Amino acid sequence: MEVVICKDAQEVGEVSADRVVDAIAGRQTPVLGVATGSSPVSLYEALERRVAAGVLDLTHALAFALDEYVGISPQHPESYLQVVRRTVVEPLGLNPSRVRVPDGASADPHAAAAEYDAAIRAAGGIDVQILGIGSNGHIGFNEPYSSFASRTRVEVLTPQTRRDNARFFAHLDDVPTHCVTQGLGTIMESRVAVLVATGENKADAVRRMVEGPVAASCPGSILQFHPKACIVIDEAAASQLGDTEYFRYVAGLRST
Numbered sequence: 086m087e088v089v090i091c092k093d094a095q096e097v098g099e100v101s102a103d104r105v106v107d108a109i110a111g112r113q114t115p116v117l118g119v120a121t122g123s124s125p126v127s128l129y130e131a132l133e134r135r136v137a138a139g140v141l142d143l144t145h146a147l148a149f150a151l152d153e154y155v156g157i158s159p160q161h162p163e164s165y166l167q168v169v170r171r172t173v174v175e176p177l178g179l180n181p182s183r184v185r186v187p188d189g190a191s192a193d194p195h196a197a198a199a200e201y202d203a204a205i206r207a208a209g210g211i212d213v214q215i216l217g218i219g220s221n222g223h224i225g226f227n228e229p230y231s232s233f234a235s236r237t238r239v240e241v242l243t244p245q246t247r248r249d250n251a252r253f254f255a256h257l258d259d260v261p262t263h264c265v266t267q268g269l270g271t272i273m274e275s276r277v278a279v280l281v282a283t284g285e286n287k288a289d290a291v292r293r294m295v296e297g298p299v300a301a302s303c304p305g306s307i308l309q310f311h312p313k314a315c316i317v318i319d320e321a322a323a324s325q326l327g328d329t330e331y332f333r334y335v336a337g338l339r340s341t
């Protein structure tokens with residue numbers, strides 16, 4: 086596991102964007118796994134700058150979102166279908182017909198989840214999976230005690246996650262209780278994983294993911310077993326790490 090500590094969110098965006106670009110270099114049809122939420126915003130902005138500068142072309146890319154709420158309309162501005170359209174598809178120039186988000190509005194979300202998992206495999210798997218981490222250690226919406234072998238499925242959101250995401254909704258009661266999420270087993274099949282985290286409220290989860298035992302109580306800790314995982318964090322998110330001796334700093338702090 087590579088851990089890169091950056092001075093701020095903008096640098097997190099630049100460093101993680103470089104990792105994403107490296108992961109898809111030479112791929113005719115790169116397959117991206119995309120997260121929503123606040124964490125990857127600076128990463129998407131950095132990718133957008135590369136697209137605008139003509140050094141990155143994602144028009145042939147395929148993309149699969151990590152997750153989607155169950156119980157809100159796909160037209161709701163906070164559905165991940167809409168968030169992915171606003172923050173990924175439009176700014177990065179992806180072809181909307183090549184971008185998929187789990188169908189949380191399906192009459193049979195369980196079947197839709199299984200079909201989504203199969204579609205990722207049929208596309209040849211994900212070249213680079215972009216991830217954030219929840220304050221409780223979740224990745225995707227794999228909440229604590231999710232099976233490490235889990236596939237894309239319907240999950241129940243914990244009260245903590247619903248409180249954390251209430252900032253996107255008018256009221257806590259409006260935050261959906263269920264979701265469809267790629268499983269931990271699905272995420273672990275990605276060829277490269279790039280996880281971004283910023284801010285002190287992620288420091289505990291980052292410490293448990295990076296230094297803690299691999300344990301279902303912190304789903305992100307499974308990335309210790311990922312063959313190519315890169316964790317790009319700012320100093321606040323790194324503030325509880327004890328073993329910074331081993332981690333790579335950028336921005337002139339330290340580089341090994």
Ligand code: F6R
Nearest residue numbers: 120121122123124217218219225
């Ligand atoms: C989003 C997702 C989640 C978020 C996590 C952190 O698609 O799967 O795991 O990455 O909840 O969210 P933010 O970045 O908003 O703090």
